[in-house]
Amino acid sequence: MTAAPAAQTAQAPALPNRPLKVAILGATGAVGQELLELLTERSFPVGELVVLASPRSAGQTLHWQGQAHTIQAVSEAAFEDVDVVLASAGGSASKQWAPVAAKAGAVVIDNSSAFRMDPGVPLVVPEVNPEAAFSHQGIIANPNCTTILLTLALAPLHARRPIKRVVVSTYQSASGAGARAMEELRNLSRTVLEGGEPKSEVLPYSLAFNLFLHNSPLQANGYCEEELKMVNETRKIMGVPELRLSATCVRVPVLRAHSEAVNIEFYEPFPVDEARELLQVAPGVELLENFETNRFPMPNDVTGRDPVAVGRIRQDLSDPHALELWLCGDQIRKGAALNAIQIAELLMKGGVA
Numbered sequence: 001m002t003a004a005p006a007a008q009t010a011q012a013p014a015l016p017n018r019p020l021k022v023a024i025l026g027a028t029g030a031v032g033q034e035l036l037e038l039l040t041e042r043s044f045p046v047g048e049l050v051v052l053a054s055p056r057s058a059g060q061t062l063h064w065q066g067q068a069h070t071i072q073a074v075s076e077a078a079f080e081d082v083d084v085v086l087a088s089a090g091g092s093a094s095k096q097w098a099p100v101a102a103k104a105g106a107v108v109i110d111n112s113s114a115f116r117m118d119p120g121v122p123l124v125v126p127e128v129n130p131e132a133a134f135s136h137q138g139i140i141a142n143p144n145c146t147t148i149l150l151t152l153a154l155a156p157l158h159a160r161r162p163i164k165r166v167v168v169s170t171y172q173s174a175s176g177a178g179a180r181a182m183e184e185l186r187n188l189s190r191t192v193l194e195g196g197e198p199k200s201e202v203l204p205y206s207l208a209f210n211l212f213l214h215n216s217p218l219q220a221n222g223y224c225e226e227e228l229k230m231v232n233e234t235r236k237i238m239g240v241p242e243l244r245l246s247a248t249c250v251r252v253p254v255l256r257a258h259s260e261a262v263n264i265e266f267y268e269p270f271p272v273d274e275a276r277e278l279l280q281v282a283p284g285v286e287l288l289e290n291f292e293t294n295r296f297p298m299p300n301d302v303t304g305r306d307p308v309a310v311g312r313i314r315q316d317l318s319d320p321h322a323l324e325l326w327l328c329g330d331q332i333r334k335g336a337a338l339n340a341i342q343i344a345e346l347l348m349k350g351g352v353a
Contacts, residue, residue, distance in 0.1 A: 014134065014350040015084060015107060019047030023082045023106070025074060025097065026089030027051035027062060030179040031111060034337035035086050036064050044341060045348075052078055053089070079104040084347075086340050087111060102138025107347060109140050109340045116141040116233055123236050126342040127283040128155040132237075133346050140343055145335030146170050146226070146249065146258055147233040152308045152334075153262065153327050156282040157275055158238060164321070165244040165265040168230065172214065173254040173299065174207055175331045181207075182255050189253070207253045214249035224249060257299035258331045265322040275323055276313050284334065285310055297328040306334055 022039070026032045032053075039046055051062050051069050058073035072078050074093070079085065079101040087094050087101075088111040098108045098115065115121040122132040123141045128151045133140055143151070150168060157163065174185040180202045188198035188208035198206035204215050216225035223231075227247040235243050252259075264270075280287045288297045289311030297309035308329035316322035329335055 015344060015347040017348050019045045020083040020348075021048040021050065021081055022046050023050040023052055023079065023085045023101070025052045025085055025087040025093065025101075026111075027071060028053045028057050028060075029088060030175060030182070030332055031088040031336045033179075034332045035088065035340065036062075038333075038337055038341050040065060042341060042345070044345070050078060050082060054093075076100050076104070079106055082106040084109065084344050086337075086344070088336065088340075098139050106138070107136065107140065107344075108138060109142060109343050111142040111336055111340055113144065113229065114141075115139055116143060116229070117236065123233060124343050124346075125151050125155075125237055125339060126346050127152055129237055129239065130346055133343055134350060142336065142340045142343070143233050143237060144226070144229040145176060145329075145331045146172065146247075146260065147230050147237065148335050148339055149258060149308050149327060149329035150230065150260060150262065151234055151237050152282070152284045152329075153279065153310050153325060154234070154264065155238060156278045156285075157264065157266075157270065157323075158240070160274070160278060161266045161268060161270050163240070163243065163264055164267050166234070166246075167263040168245070168247045169261045170214075170230075170247065170249045171211075171252045171254070171259040171261075172226075172249060173252065173256050173258055173331055174203075175256040176251075176258065176335075177203060177215075185253060185255060203251070207251060209253060211250055211252045214251055216249075223247075254299045255303075256330060256332060257303045257328055258335065259297070259299060259326070259328045261324070261326055263316060263322060263324050265316075265319060267321065269320050270323055272313055272315055272323065275325075279310050279313065279325075284308060287311060289313065296326055299328055302328045302330050304333065305330060306338055308334060 052074040055073045085101045085108040091112040091114040094112040094114040174181040184202045200206040214226045226249045230247040286307040288309040296311040310327045312326040
């Protein structure tokens with residue numbers, strides 16, 4: 001089914017403020033597993049849990065909060081009486097099943113790229129554009145991981161002085177390609193250390209002691225799909241369709257957590273101290289920098305943690321209107337699972353008991 005989500009049945013914008021029937025679509029993947037952990041960690045009010053995956057995983061047992069849950073193959077019947085679907089099973093699965101779940105009355109928070117640029121589907125980072133979530137018609141899109149991390153740093157600065165242009169280079173971990181890519185990095189790193197020849201099967205090239213430009217499909221303009229996601233999604237989330245943004249995305253031999261080098265040009269000079277003060281108190285951000293010891297954010301600082309760490313904020317020597325900064329964030333957590341659950345929490349806060 002490929003019906004546009006905007007055509008689905010009318011939906012109350014908020015989730016009820018009571019224990020919910022929650023379905024996780026893609027429960028066996030890296031993000032699905034993180035969703036389960038965060039539901040517990042954040043005491044999300046789950047009244048009933050439904051775990052859904054592909055037919056090959058159906059019938060297997062998944063343990064959560066001391067109880068065994070049988071994994072179901074996704075079907076129309078599986079969404080009966082479900083309040084919220086946390087979907088992380090890929091674009092094709094979301095295109096097929098998200099409209100079905102929305103029609104059944106659920107709110108679908110989708111982690112794939114299937115609906116992100118659909119004008120009828122809000123694309124939400126709760127710390128940046130929370131109001132957008134309440135315009136949903138059954139489906140809310142979770143942005144791309146690198147976009148989420150970037151907008152958390154850009155939004156508080158843009159609110160003070162409008163941004164004219166952004167140039168970003170990403171250093172993306174194996175986790176962005178899923179659990180199998182992470183395991184492959186572990187295994188091929190051992191192979192290299194033992195003197196063997198690494199042969200990649202999950203990624204197009206070995207990441208062991210190596211890096212390569214992002215492997216998403218190249219477009220006619222020379223940019224890859226991942227880079228264009230950052231451009232288009234950032235514009236939509238921040239409500240600045242004219243924002244000039246260029247991205248270069250790179251896969252690096254890090255298990256988990258992405259990093260980004262960001263150059264931000266404003267329409268007027270932006271004092272470094274003022275930018276630092278804003279980011280120090282920005283929601284979802286932590287300032288981590290020590291110029292005396294050359295200590296700035298690293299993937300290890302944010303792995304398994306919620307905040308996006310920002311540091312090395314400095315004046316661009318080539319442009320008096322530009323600042324530069326460095327950030328790191330956990331791709332599976334804030335870049336995917338945490339953001340989805342925060343959207344659900346946001347909808348509950350606007351709900352009626």
